[in-house]
Amino acid sequence: MKAKLAARTNGVDVARMTETIQAVKAAPELGNFQFRLQNRWIGCGENQSQVLPFAAGGKEIPHKTELTLSADEPEILLGADNAANPVEHLLHALASCVTTSMVYHAAARGIAVEQVESTLEGDLDLRGFLDLSPAVRKGYQNIRLKLRIKADVSDEQLRELGSLGPMFSPVYDSITRGVHVAVSAERLK
Amino acid sequence: MKAKLAARTNGVDVARMTETIQAVKAAPELGNFQFRLQNRWIGCGENQSQVLPFAAGGKEIPHKTELTLSADEPEILLGADNAANPVEHLLHALASCVTTSMVYHAAARGIAVEQVESTLEGDLDLRGFLDLSPAVRKGYQNIRLKLRIKADVSDEQLRELGSLGPMFSPVYDSITRGVHVAVSAERLK
Numbered sequence: 001m002k003a004k005l006a007a008r009t010n011g012v013d014v015a016r017m018t019e020t021i022q023a024v025k026a027a028p029e030l031g032n033f034q035f036r037l038q039n040r041w042i043g044c045g046e047n048q049s050q051v052l053p054f055a056a057g058g059k060e061i062p063h064k065t066e067l068t069l070s071a072d073e074p075e076i077l078l079g080a081d082n083a084a085n086p087v088e089h090l091l092h093a094l095a096s097c098v099t100t101s102m103v104y105h106a107a108a109r110g111i112a113v114e115q116v117e118s119t120l121e122g123d124l125d126l127r128g129f130l131d132l133s134p135a136v137r138k139g140y141q142n143i144r145l146k147l148r149i150k151a152d153v154s155d156e157q158l159r160e161l162g163s164l165g166p167m168f169s170p171v172y173d174s175i176t177r178g179v180h181v182a183v184s185a186e187r188l189k
Numbered sequence: 190m191k192a193k194l195a196a197r198t199n200g201v202d203v204a205r206m207t208e209t210i211q212a213v214k215a216a217p218e219l220g221n222f223q224f225r226l227q228n229r230w231i232g233c234g235e236n237q238s239q240v241l242p243f244a245a246g247g248k249e250i251p252h253k254t255e256l257t258l259s260a261d262e263p264e265i266l267l268g269a270d271n272a273a274n275p276v277e278h279l280l281h282a283l284a285s286c287v288t289t290s291m292v293y294h295a296a297a298r299g300i301a302v303e304q305v306e307s308t309l310e311g312d313l314d315l316r317g318f319l320d321l322s323p324a325v326r327k328g329y330q331n332i333r334l335k336l337r338i339k340a341d342v343s344d345e346q347l348r349e350l351g352s353l354g355p356m357f358s359p360v361y362d363s364i365t366r367g368v369h370v371a372v373s374a375e376r377l378k
Contacts, residue, residue, distance in 0.1 A: 011233030013267055020267075021319050028322075031315035035277050039284035041305035044200030047288045049281040051273045052308075056265050063263060064270040069278070071285035074252060076245050078202055078209075078293070081253040084240045086286030086360045088224050089258070092238040093282055094370065095228035096260030097275030099236045101318070104267070115377055116230035119241075122368075126220035129290070129357055130210050133217075139362030143370045148377035155376075162374025168318055171275045173328030178367035179311075181283065181332045185351025187344075188304055188337035 012107035030057035037069075045073030046082060087140065090175070091120045098145060098165030098172055105164040111157065115150035143175070201296035219246035226258075234262030235271060276329065279364070280309045287334060287354030287361055294353040300346065304339035332364070 007015045024031040036052040051067035053060050071086050073079025084092070095118050106113050121144045128138035149161050166172050196204045213220040225241040240256035242249050260275050262268025273281070284307050295302050310333045317327035338350050355361050 011235075016267055021321065024315055024319055025321055028316060031319070031321070031325075033313045033315055034310055035274075035280060035313065036308070036310045037273075037277060037280050037284065039281070039288060039307045039309070041288050041292060041302075045289045045293070046200075047285050047305075049284055051277050051281075054263070054277075061263065061265060063273075067273045067277075069273060069281040069285075071281070071289070073289065074243070074250065076250060078205055084226075084252075084256045084258060085224075086282050086289060086358075087363075088226060088240050088243075088256075089278055089282035089285065090360050090363060091224060091226050092228070092240075092258040092260070093275050093278035095226065095238055096236050096258075096278065098372070099228060099230050100234045100260070100262065100275060103230060103233070113230075116236075117377060118228045119225070120228070121223055121225045124222045124224065124359060126213055126222055127217060128362070129359055130213055130220070131357065132210065132214055132220070136220075137362055137366070138357055139359045139364075139366065140368045143368055145370055145372045147372065147374040149374055150377040158374065158376055162372070166370075166372050168320065168327055169275075170313060170318055170328045171279050172370060173317070173326055174276075174279060174364060175328075175368050176370050177326070177328065179329045179332055179364050181334055181355070181361060181365050183287070183334045183336065183351070183355050183361075185336040185338055185347065187347055188306060188339040 009107035009110060010103040010113050012104055014107050017104070017108060032057060045071075045077065045079030045085070047071050087122060087124060090140070091122055091143070093171045094143065094145065094175055095120050097169040098147070101169035101172070102161060102165040105168050106161055111151065111153060111161065113149065113151045113161065117148045119146045120144065198296035198299060199292040199302050201293055203296050206293070206297060221246060234260075234266065234268030234274070236260050276311060276313060279329075280311055280332070282360045283332065283334065283364055284309050285360075286358040287336070290358035290361070291350060291354040294357050295350055300340065300342060300350065302338065302340045302350065306337045308335045309333065
């Protein structure tokens with residue numbers, strides 16, 4: 001028990017992380033992941049996603065429990081405000097990924113992190129969505145992410161910690177560099 | 190009551206949508222939105238976001254209820270699998286936004302939609318996150334979004350419906366075209 005606890009930094013099982021790195025290094029196809037979900041419209045601005053099993057290194061892996069994610073729009077955007085809206089979910093995806101990427105990579109470097117908080121703001125001009133001006137983009141114009149990190153480290157190491165999320169986060173990379181999304185539509189009978 | 194119901198298409202209050210469009214056209218600054226949230230690390234791959242009040246046209250608007258979003262990693266990624274992981278949240282943000290954008294813009298065109306479902310898949314090579322190959326990106330390499338739409342429309346209109354989400358969705362635009370994310374880090378005392 002004691003040995004097991006000692007092998008954890010930031011709650012991350014560093015020995016297993018090292019094993020994973022070695023395994024993927026030896027057999028790169030083990031790094032192939034495919035994440036999936038299914039979404040269903042409920043009405044107006046409300047819809048719900050079921051997270052599906054994901055593929056990892058050729059294996060199908062179900063989640064431990066059923067994971068349901070909801071979305072709605074606030075009243076000013078004509079919804080019932082029963083859930084966070086899609087652009088707020090995007091901020092959550094970013095915040096959670098930057099945080100986890102930082103604490104995992106800090107663990108790999110042996111840096112203990114005590115607390116992490118972040119505040120995110122995203123600017124969006126509704127003229128884009130409403131098609132009122134072709135010059136205004138539909139999506140976020142800017143996002144600001146402010147990290148607050150508690151760790152017994154030097155100022156230099158704190159700056160290093162702050163850089164780990166943007167350096168390694170899959171969602172940060174996806175959002176800042178863009179991802180191709182192939183959309184197809186068919187008739188539901 | 191009857192008149193009110195009649196003004197709704199896809200559950201969307203089209204009269205209010207038209208009012209919003211006219212108001213933002215007359216005073217573009219009303220289109221300025223800022224969405225916000227605060228995230229807190231719990232441990233290992235787990236963290237939680239509180240959705241904060243948002244700004245809309247200079248006003249601060251709180252959500253009707255407290256909205257909390259959770260994230261975790263599955264066991265194979267060293268987490269406890271207590272919630273969807275960040276890259277799954279990104280797919281939910283995309284699915285929900287494309288769906289809502291489609292039904293709102295369909296409503297504006299007077300097209301009644303009966304059902305919408307979608308399935309999303311995102312390919313991710315873990316060698317990016319694990320820093321095993323500089324040529325492999327950290328984020329999604331591709332995302333596929335398959336829409337299934339039930340509506341009493343021609344095949345041509347069905348194709349038009351399928352194009353509305355990608356055409357107007359703020360999350361689709363953010364993810365496909367990329368957004369600048371400014372990150373700062375400070376010490377939490």
